[in-house]
Amino acid sequence: MSHPILAAYDLKKSYGRGPNRFDALKGVTLEIFAGESVAIVGKSGSGKSTLMHLLALLDKPSTGSVELGGSDTATLKGKRLNETRNKTFGFVFQQFFLTPGASVLENVVLPLKIAGIASRSRKLRGHAALERLELDDKARSKANALSGGQKQRAVIARALVNDPRIIFADEPTGNLDSATGAIVEDILFGLNREQGITLIIVTHDEDLAERCDRRVYIRDGLVVSEEARVAA
Amino acid sequence: MRAIDVVGSAIGNSFRSRLRTTLTVLAIFIGAFTLTITNGLGTGINAYITDTVASIGANDVLTVTKVSPDATTTGPQEYSADQITSGGGAAGGAAGRTTVAAITPADLTTIAAIDGVTSVEPSLSVTPDYVTTGSSKKYRLGLGSFVTGTTLQLSAGAQLDPASSERQIALPVSFVAPLGFASDADAIGATVHIGITDAAGTSSVIDATVVGVSEAGLGATGNATANTALTTALYDAQSVGRSATAKDSYAQAVVHFDANASASEVTALQARFTDAGFTAKTVADQIGTFKSVIDAIVLVLNAFAVIALLAASFGIVNTLLMSVQERTREIGLMKAMGMGAGRIFGLFSIEAAFIGFLGSAIGAGIAMIVGTVVSRALSTRLFANLPGLHLISFTPASIITIILIVMGIAFLAGTLPAWRAARQDPIESLRYE
Numbered sequence: 001m002s003h004p005i006l007a008a009y010d011l012k013k014s015y016g017r018g019p020n021r022f023d024a025l026k027g028v029t030l031e032i033f034a035g036e037s038v039a040i041v042g043k044s045g046s047g048k049s050t051l052m053h054l055l056a057l058l059d060k061p062s063t064g065s066v067e068l069g070g071s072d073t074a075t076l077k078g079k080r081l082n083e084t085r086n087k088t089f090g091f092v093f094q095q096f097f098l099t100p101g102a103s104v105l106e107n108v109v110l111p112l113k114i115a116g117i118a119s120r121s122r123k124l125r126g127h128a129a130l131e132r133l134e135l136d137d138k139a140r141s142k143a144n145a146l147s148g149g150q151k152q153r154a155v156i157a158r159a160l161v162n163d164p165r166i167i168f169a170d171e172p173t174g175n176l177d178s179a180t181g182a183i184v185e186d187i188l189f190g191l192n193r194e195q196g197i198t199l200i201i202v203t204h205d206e207d208l209a210e211r212c213d214r215r216v217y218i219r220d221g222l223v224v225s226e227e228a229r230v231a232a
Numbered sequence: 233m234r235a236i237d238v239v240g241s242a243i244g245n246s247f248r249s250r251l252r253t254t255l256t257v258l259a260i261f262i263g264a265f266t267l268t269i270t271n272g273l274g275t276g277i278n279a280y281i282t283d284t285v286a287s288i289g290a291n292d293v294l295t296v297t298k299v300s301p302d303a304t305t306t307g308p309q310e311y312s313a314d315q316i317t318s319g320g321g322a323a324g325g326a327a328g329r330t331t332v333a334a335i336t337p338a339d340l341t342t343i344a345a346i347d348g349v350t351s352v353e354p355s356l357s358v359t360p361d362y363v364t365t366g367s368s369k370k371y372r373l374g375l376g377s378f379v380t381g382t383t384l385q386l387s388a389g390a391q392l393d394p395a396s397s398e399r400q401i402a403l404p405v406s407f408v409a410p411l412g413f414a415s416d417a418d419a420i421g422a423t424v425h426i427g428i429t430d431a432a433g434t435s436s437v438i439d440a441t442v443v444g445v446s447e448a449g450l451g452a453t454g455n456a457t458a459n460t461a462l463t464t465a466l467y468d469a470q471s472v473g474r475s476a477t478a479k480d481s482y483a484q485a486v487v488h489f490d491a492n493a494s495a496s497e498v499t500a501l502q503a504r505f506t507d508a509g510f511t512a513k514t515v516a517d518q519i520g521t522f523k524s525v526i527d528a529i530v531l532v533l534n535a536f537a538v539i540a541l542l543a544a545s546f547g548i549v550n551t552l553l554m555s556v557q558e559r560t561r562e563i564g565l566m567k568a569m570g571m572g573a574g575r576i577f578g579l580f581s582i583e584a585a586f587i588g589f590l591g592s593a594i595g596a597g598i599a600m601i602v603g604t605v606v607s608r609a610l611s612t613r614l615f616a617n618l619p620g621l622h623l624i625s626f627t628p629a630s631i632i633t634i635i636l637i638v639m640g641i642a643f644l645a646g647t648l649p650a651w652r653a654a655r656q657d658p659i660e661s662l663r664y665e
């Protein structure tokens with residue numbers, strides 16, 4: 001394999017100053033290759049979300065660098081940074097963050113709207129994404145009329161509607177019962193296998209972590225161990 | 233995000249919490265409604281005044297009064313035998329009562345000699361007692377003297393002839409029926425008897441021919457108008473028993489000048505009168521005083537409307553701050569998905585402007601309907617004797633200006649919440665656990 005698609009080198013992140021200073025990340029180095037599925041595993045407060053935010057370019061590290069496709073992202077600012085995030089990443093959160101009063105389709109095409117894509121092609125692509133998640137019959141329903149599993153599928157449709165190369169999922173099954181959770185997992189790993197979308201999953205669920213190609217264990221802001229999936 | 237999508241989303245968002253938006257729109261509605269009505273009043277009344285000035289004509293006439301030597305002092309004035317208390321100009325005393333010095337025959341000579349004056353005549357103030365056809369009852373009569381060059385708004389008959397030796401009178405329409413005439417036209421050519429009392433208290437009667445029937449207007453409310461021959465006859469009858477000096481003192485004089493004079497030439501002419509110790513006013517000056525009074529009143533009313541709008545704009549600030557609060561997660565998500573801060577700002581400030589637009593468009597629209605209905609009702613009842621007065625009227629330009637001003641105020645009110653939304657940190661907004 002050549003360049004990693006996303007890499008972090010000696011990432012440090014501190015919150016606060018002086019006596020209140022808290023080091024959430026204390027030097028994390030991590031390389032993620034295109035098409036991989038990686039689980040970031042750790043207890044609550046270990047720094048998983050902080051690491052994900054830095055990798056997703058939502059925040060700047062105190063020191064260290066994040067490289068996207070082999071180039072440093074420190075110089076990305078303003079419009080170019082927003083465009084990069086919009087085109088490259090898809091997000092799935094534990095909470096759905098769907099706009100309740102808006103239709104499912106409207107929710108799903110939000111990244112396309114932000115990208116400045118015209119209304120007609122937004123609709124086409126939105127329906128296509130919903131079809132892939134077998135949710136197209138709900139396109140016109142209000143988002144709050146969906147069940148938990150349907151909501152998370154809508155969120156996944158929204159995450160992949162703009163053909164991202166990387167999908168970040170922060171506790172994607174945390175709010176779902178295990179049966180629905182399993183379905184959502186299948187969908188995510190299906191996208192990873194069939195479309196080569198890189199998956200970065202933040203979780204403390206060992207079973208979910210087991211299904212990933214690779215697990216990165218974090219404790220107190222440091223990577224404590226990495227293990228690849230045991231070849232079956 | 234495309235500009236059209238920003239506007240579309242902003243409008244869509246404003247309908248999300250309907251009750252809150254409705255209440256805010258209502259507050260703006262009240263301000264915009266008031267602003268539209270007060271402006272409509274100003275427009276309507278001023279348009280009427282302008283029309284009246286145009287129909288009165290007499291662009292070549294100045295009304296001249298003599299400045300009293302101590303007119304500039306404040307407080308009680310010392311009595312002087314040759315002062316006359318004048319009720320202001322022909323237009324009806326907008327300037328209040330001012331003490332002016334009497335104009336004497338010597339003054340008339342001085343005025344005639346002023347460069348640019350083509351003629352001067354004293355305006356004779358006559359106060360007849362009554363008018364009757366002989367067979368009708370006697371009715372109290374107010375009389376204005378006819379100024380050459382003015383045009384009466386007539387419903388029948390012809391204009392007065394100032395040069396004629398015939399004693400002519402134009403009666404107001406309101407006198408036609410009481411005096412027993414079948415119609416306005418029926419009155420034309422009839423002879424009426426005018427009673428007048430002289431200084432010694434003796435009554436005499438002067439006959440006059442009705443040549444016209446005048447519509448009431450701002451220039452001549454309820455007064456009959458006499459030509460020079462009739463005015464002179466009445467003045468002579470009224471002055472029996474007065475001394476020659478008293479008879480030859482006048483409150484004001486009417487000066488004619490070149491009708492083709494430009495505005496600056498008229499101003500220069502008025503300046504020469506000022507230098508000579510007189511005050512000279514054109515008809516437009518006298519009626520212009522009305523306009524500035526009305527403008528001042530409209531300004532005060534507008535100030536109230538603007539205060540209402542300011543109160544409403546705090547409503548907008550409040551509504552949108554609540555929206556930003558409620559939509560924290562959504563804003564954070566949009567930012568995470570690559571929406572720029574500028575676009576987020578636009579989303580909320582346009583929502584504010586849209587709420588402003590709703591309030592002002594509905595306010596102005598309903599104000600126009602209400603104003604038109606009220607104005608119609610008033611012009612057929614209360615103002616029936618002032619034909620042509622539409623108390624409240626609207627121009628497209630002023631309506632558009634009002635809507636734009638309100639939208640501007642709303643936009644400004646929206647900037648604080650919009651700025652809050654724009655600088656929101658997506659990570660903070662999306663935090664949970």
Ligand SMILES: Nc1ncnc2c1ncn2[C@@H]1O[C@H](COP(=O)(O)OP(=O)(O)O)[C@@H](O)[C@H]1O
Pocket residue numbers: 015016022024042043044045046047048049050051
């Ligand atoms: N904005 C912040 N200010 C101060 N401390 C923070 C902030 N964000 C996170 N932290 C702290 O950093 C640590 C790691 O947080 P986080 O990355 O959210 O952990 P995880 O996702 O693994 O539960 C926690 O102890 C948390 O309290």
Ligand SMILES: [Mg+2]
Pocket residue numbers: 048049050665
């Ligand atoms: Mg977390």
